[in-house]
Each structure stands twice: as structure tokens, then as C-alpha cells.
Amino acid sequence: MSKLSRRDFLKMTSALSGVLALSRLMPSLSLPKSTQSLSRPNILIIVFDAMSAKNLSVYGYKRNTSPNLERFAERATVYNAHYSAGTFTVPGTASLLTGLYPWTHRAINEAGLIARNVTDRNVFRLMGKQYHRLAFSQNLWPNYFFGQFQEDIDEILPAGSFSQMDYVFGEKFNKDVLTTQRAFDDFLFRRDTPPKSLIVSLAERIFLRRAIAHTNQGGYPNGLPQLNDYPLYFRLPTVFDGVMSTIKSLKPASFSYFHFFPPHDPYNPSKHFYRTFDDGWSPVKKPIHPLGDRWPSKRMYNFRRAYDEYIATLDIEFGRLLDFLESTGVFETSYVVVTSDHGEMLERGEQGHTSPLLYEPGIRIPLMISYPGQKSRQDVYSPTISVDVVPTLAHLTGNPIPDWREGELLPLMGGQELPNRSIFMLYALKNPAYSQLSRVTLAMRKGNYKLIFYRGYYYEGDKFELYDLQNDPEELNDLYSSNSSIAKPLQEELLAKLEAVNAPYKS
Amino acid sequence: MNVGEIALVYAYMLATNFLESLLVLCIPIALSLILPSKWFRDSFVAHGASLVMLGLGYLIFLAYQFPTKNSYPGALLKLWSIALALGIILLLDFIAGRTAFIKKAVEFIAEQATIFLFVYMPLSLISLLIVLPRIL
Numbered sequence: 117m118s119k120l121s122r123r124d125f126l127k128m129t130s131a132l133s134g135v136l137a138l139s140r141l142m143p144s145l146s147l148p149k150s151t152q153s154l155s156r157p158n159i160l161i162i163v164f165d166a167m168s169a170k171n172l173s174v175y176g177y178k179r180n181t182s183p184n185l186e187r188f189a190e191r192a193t194v195y196n197a198h199y200s201a202g203t204f205t206v207p208g209t210a211s212l213l214t215g216l217y218p219w220t221h222r223a224i225n226e227a228g229l230i231a232r233n234v235t236d237r238n239v240f241r242l243m244g245k246q247y248h249r250l251a252f253s254q255n256l257w258p259n260y261f262f263g264q265f266q267e268d269i270d271e272i273l274p275a276g277s278f279s280q281m282d283y284v285f286g287e288k289f290n291k292d293v294l295t296t297q298r299a300f301d302d303f304l305f306r307r308d309t310p311p312k313s314l315i316v317s318l319a320e321r322i323f324l325r326r327a328i329a330h331t332n333q334g335g336y337p338n339g340l341p342q343l344n345d346y347p348l349y350f351r352l353p354t355v356f357d358g359v360m361s362t363i364k365s366l367k368p369a370s371f372s373y374f375h376f377f378p379p380h381d382p383y384n385p386s387k388h389f390y391r392t393f394d395d396g397w398s399p400v401k402k403p404i405h406p407l408g409d410r411w412p413s414k415r416m417y418n419f420r421r422a423y424d425e426y427i428a429t430l431d432i433e434f435g436r437l438l439d440f441l442e443s444t445g446v447f448e449t450s451y452v453v454v455t456s457d458h459g460e461m462l463e464r465g466e467q468g469h470t471s472p473l474l475y476e477p478g479i480r481i482p483l484m485i486s487y488p489g490q491k492s493r494q495d496v497y498s499p500t501i502s503v504d505v506v507p508t509l510a511h512l513t514g515n516p517i518p519d520w521r522e523g524e525l526l527p528l529m530g531g532q533e534l535p536n537r538s539i540f541m542l543y544a545l546k547n548p549a550y551s552q553l554s555r556v557t558l559a560m561r562k563g564n565y566k567l568i569f570y571r572g573y574y575y576e577g578d579k580f581e582l583y584d585l586q587n588d589p590e591e592l593n594d595l596y597s598s599n600s601s602i603a604k605p606l607q608e609e610l611l612a613k614l615e616a617v618n619a620p621y622k623s
Numbered sequence: 624m625n626v627g628e629i630a631l632v633y634a635y636m637l638a639t640n641f642l643e644s645l646l647v648l649c650i651p652i653a654l655s656l657i658l659p660s661k662w663f664r665d666s667f668v669a670h671g672a673s674l675v676m677l678g679l680g681y682l683i684f685l686a687y688q689f690p691t692k693n694s695y696p697g698a699l700l701k702l703w704s705i706a707l708a709l710g711i712i713l714l715l716d717f718i719a720g721r722t723a724f725i726k727k728a729v730e731f732i733a734e735q736a737t738i739f740l741f742v743y744m745p746l747s748l749i750s751l752l753i754v755l756p757r758i759l
Contacts, residue, residue, distance in 0.1 A: 229624060292635075292757055295628060299635035310689060313636075314682040315643045318689075325695045 158450035168459030184435030198483035208457035215506025219617035240268035253375035263294035278358030283347035385425035408466030641747035672733035673719035
């Protein structure tokens with residue numbers, strides 16, 4: 117056997133290191149090019165509650181509501197047909213954080229929780245301990261989920277952080293936040309019902325209302341921005357300043373989730389935008405839906421105007437955040453994800469989102485992801501859904517893609533465009549969480565078509581609607597009766613899915 | 624939520640209500656100490672029970688003036704309005720102590736309501752024992 121020379125040894129070493137370097141690169145080949153050198157990119161998720169893509173100029177809305185989101189889009193991957201799996205915060209956020217459809221996580225009712233057997237399936241756990249995991253939500257309901265995930269989150273900021281007035285009681289009990297929020301904020305002191313405890317909650321209401329009356333509301337003609345059901349009031353610049361200083365203090369590698377309450381109702385735009393959109397414009401007229409609120413058109417006009425002005429108010433602050441992220445170099449080292457938990461219905465006589473109507477404004481939400489160092493815009497037009505975000509983040513951070521995932525990897529983030537995949541959106545607010553889905557609206561998007569199925573509404577009966585979103589984006593022409601060759605296979609698929617998800621609850 | 628967590632939520636609520644009840648109880652006790660015994664202490668059950676019932680009735684009425692998120696019954700919370708309500712309550716309480724059949728009826732109700740004491744007292748004390756170590 118010949119002797120190994122020094123030259124041979126050096127050759128072998130360099131060849132070996134080359135192979136090793138290549139093997140490290142292999143799993144990240146499908147990642148955006150500039151991130152391949154980052155072993156652990158930071159992840160920054162920004163969620164705006166109840167932000168419908170249909171009301172954003174970045175998605176083609178007529179009013180100029182989101183110039184700063186447009187600015188962000190110029191350096192991001194924009195998903196143009198992105199949906200929320202649920203229609204309000206509980207199912208919408210639960211799906212975003214778990215990557216599971218509502219029928220799996222079962223957080224389908226108001227203030228509902230994620231099923232105990234799947235709480236370990238959450239994005240914070242997937243990121244692993246190598247990340248500093250931070251969660252902040254102004255909306256109280258995601259805080260219930262944070263409580264369920266607390267073993268997997270390193271830092272939870274209270275909902276009242278950066279607020280002007282925080283009368284949320286549960287947060288004052290550090291050791292029992294989740295329980296005391298239930299006991300006090302959801303039962304004894306809930307704002308939209310008469311107080312359940314006579315002395316303490318009556319005193320709380322009297323003093324709170326006095327405090328509000330004496331707070332400087334300057335800058336917000338409709339009143340200070342606030343949560344709808346809980347006594348928490350804030351100024352948007354203060355909240356964004358707080359979030360920016362929090363981001364500044366984060367050490368790499370960090371995974372941070374910031375859930376802002378606006379533009380959720382009540383719509384309280386700043387004086388800068390107040391009545392800016394009082395321009396007489398209304399979108400195409402649509403018929404009043406029997407399951408909606410049946411608001412008159414004048415009222416709908418005012419809801420839409422205020423909502424758009426609130427988005428514009430929020431967008432200004434987002435612009436400041438954008439400047440901050442640019443100036444501090446966060447964009448060079450981080451994936452920045454901007455999305456929402458659900459949309460907002462402002463048509464067919466319906467205002468809000470705890471709505472059985474699954475038309476586009478209620479379920480189509482923004483999703484824009486900027487990868488580290490991204491400088492130009494990319495667009496994805498095939499349908500995607502909020503349950504896709506968790507597996508995608510796992511992939512982008514080099515973690516194994518969970519085998520329990522119910523979504524796909526997002527196109528241009530490791531996944532492929534799947535224009536003919538089926539995605540589902542569910543409303544089941546009045547359905548008991550742990551029984552068959554029998555009082556629901558279920559929508560299925562496949563290709564250009566959307567099938568909507570209503571079940572269990574006694575005055576409506578079981579009903580289907582079918583829309584061709586490519587040729588009829590406003591969903592005005594129901595094709596269900598006239599186009600059975602398309603409707604039938606979609607109907608069979610949707611009913612088979614419903615049957616499958618109901619199977620575990622059949623006695 | 625599991626049974627333990629639901630029980631804990633109830634424990635917090637019951638403990639709060641118990642502390643409120645003690646606060647309410649302090650009012651007739653304080654009055655019986657302050658006022659001449661002939662005015663209050665001698666017919667403590669009738670006076671105390673009618674005072675508590677009327678007072679709680681007033682609080683329930685006030686509470687229901689806050690039915691929505693932003694409602695504020697400003698006129699009812701003015702000093703003169705509260706003073707007027709208290710005056711009426713005290714007058715009715717005085718009448719209750721002086722009118723034989725009302726006095727009898729109030730004492731009967733108070734007697735019957737004792738059953739709640741046997742139900743709520745142990746539950747409230749257990750709740751307090753659960754809650755206090757968790758918050759202290």
C-alpha cells in the first residue's frame with residue numbers, strides 16, 4: 117500500500133470539505149437564493165386583525181388605502197389568492213398558528229380553545245429552542261392560545277402592552293392569566309353584557325367610562341382605537357413604537373409574532389384620514405343575503421368608508437415600521453410575513469366577520485412574505501390558505517416539515533403552484549366544538565371555482581352556491597343550478613370532505 | 624378546557640362574589656353599630672334584609688343601564704340621583720321595619736334565604752382557599 121503524501125492528504129481534505137459543504141446546501145436548494153447562506157433566519161410575523169384583501173389598494177382596491185403595503189409588496193412575494201381557513205379570530209388565528217383546519221383544531225366558537233390533543237402542533241414548537249420565540253397579541257383570544265402554547269413560547273407580551281388604558285383584569289394575575297381572563301374578562305366584566313358581579317364590575321364600569329371621558333381623544337374623531345369586547349384603548353403610534361423597540365431588543369435568532377387589533381371594528385381612523393373616503397363611491401351593488409345583518413345601503417356605505425379610513429390610518433404606521441425595518445437591516449436577515457387572521461364582510465347587508473357568509477371579502481386576506489435580502493416583487497396567483505404558513509415556516513427555518521400538516525408549502529417559498537388544489541374555509545360559530553359539523557357554512561375553492569355550502573340554518577335549509585371567480589370576481593352569478601357539470605363533482609368532493617371530518621364524532 | 628380548569632374559573636368568580644357579599648354585609652353591620660339600637664339593631668333581620676334587598680335591587684337596576692359597550696347612564700350616576708335613590712331605600716327600609724306585615728314578610732324571606740348560606744358558604748370558602756395561594 118502506497119504511503120499517503122502530504123499533497124494527497126490536502127487534496128482529500130479539500131474534497132471532503134467540498135462534499136460536506138454541498139451536502140449542507142442540499143436541503144436549502146429550494147429556498148430563496150439569498151437565504152441559503154443564513155443558517156437561522158429571523159422570522160417576523162405581522163398580523164393585522166380583520167384585514168380583508170378586497171379593501172387593500174395593494175390587491176387592486178379602488179381606494180388608496182394601503183400605499184405602504186404597496187411599498188412593502190415591491191420587495192416581497194405577494195400571494196394574490198390567499199384565504200383564511202376561518203372567518204373570525206378564533207378559528208382564523210388557530211389555523212395560522214397550528215397549520216390545521218378548524219375541524220382538526222376545533223377552536224370554532226367564540227373565545228374557544230385549541231383541542232388539547234393537538235396543542236403540541238404549533239408554530240412556536242416547530243421553531244425549536246434555538247429560536248427566541250416571542251408572542252404579542254392585542255386581541256385577547258390569541259392570548260388564550262399563547263396560554264396553551266406557553267411551554268413553547270419564551271416571551272409573551274401582555275395584550276395591554278403599549279396601551280393608553282388597560283382595564284383587562286386577567287393580565288393582572290401573572291400566575292393564572294388564562295384562567296383569570298376567563299373568570300373576569302369573559303364572564304364577570306365582559307363589556308357587551310350587563311355586569312355579572314354587582315359591586316366590583318359596576319365600579320369598574322363607572323370608573324372606566326369616567327377614565328375614557330377624561331382621556332385625551334385628540335387625533336381620533338370616532339374615539340380612541342380600542343378592542344371591541346374588552347376595555348383596552350390604545351394609540352396606534354404608541355403601539356407601533358412599542359413593537360419597534362421590542363424588535364430592536366431581540367437577539368438573533370428570533371421568531372416573533374405581532375398581532376395588531378386594527379383594522380378590526382370599531383373603526384376609529386385618525387383625524388388625518390377621518391372622512392377622507394367620503395367620496396360617494398360604493399362598489400357594485402349586491403343583493404341582501406337572508407343570513408346577513410340586512411343593514412341598509414347608507415349604513416353599509418358608512419361602515420365601508422370608516423373601515424377604509426382605519427386601514428389607511430394603520431398603513432401610515434406600517435410605513436413607519438417599514439422604515440424602521442429598512443434602517444435597522446432587519447430585512448437583510450429576516451423573513452417578514454404580513455398577513456391577517458380573517459377578512460371583513462362589507463357587502464350584501466352584512467358588516468363584520470362572525471358571519472356565515474363566505475364571500476371573498478370575509479375570507480380573502482393579504483399574505484406577503486419578504487425573504488432576507490429580497491429586493492423585487494414576485495407574485496403568486498394560485499390559491500393558498502392560512503394552513504400553508506406553518507409548514508412553510510418550518511421549511512424556511514430548516515426544521516423538518518411536520519407529517520401532520522394539512523397545508524402545502526407556499527409557492528416560491530419551497531412549494532409549487534398548485535392551481536387545482538382544493539382549499540376549504542369554514543364558519544361554525546354556533547356548532548358545538550366537539551360534535552359533528554351540522555350548523556356550518558363550508559366553502560371550497562378549486563381552480564377558478566368556489567362552491568359555498570350552507571347547512572343547518574333553519575330558515576335557509578341546505579343550500580349550495582357556485583361562482584366562477586375568474587369571470588365573476590364579485591360573486592354575482594350563482595352557477596350552481598345552471599352549470600351542474602362543474603357543480604356536481606365539486607359538490608361531491610365537498611360533501612365527502614365534510615363526511616370525513618365528521619366521522620370521528622359520529623356515535 | 625378540562626374540568627379542573629373550569630372549576631378554577633368558577634373558583635375565581637365565587638371568591639370574588641364572596642368578597643363582595645362580605646362587603647355588602649358590612650353595611651347593615653356598620654349601621655347597627657352607628658344608629659341607635661331602637662332604629663336598627665332591635666329589628667336587625669327585618670331592617671338588614673330589606674336594606675340589602677333594596678340596595679341590591681338598585682345595583683341591579685344600575686348594572687342594566689350598561690347594556691352595551693359604550694352606554695353610560697350619566698344622569699343616574701349624578702350625586703343628586705344617587706342621594707335620591709339612597710333616600711328612597713332608607714325610607715322604604717324604615718317603613719319595612721315599622722309595618723308589621725312587611726316586617727313579617729321580609730323576615731320570612733330572610734329565613735328562607737338561609738339555605739343559600741349553606742350552599743354558598745362552603746363553596747365560597749373552598750374557592751377562597753384555592754384562589755388565595757395562587758395569587759399570593
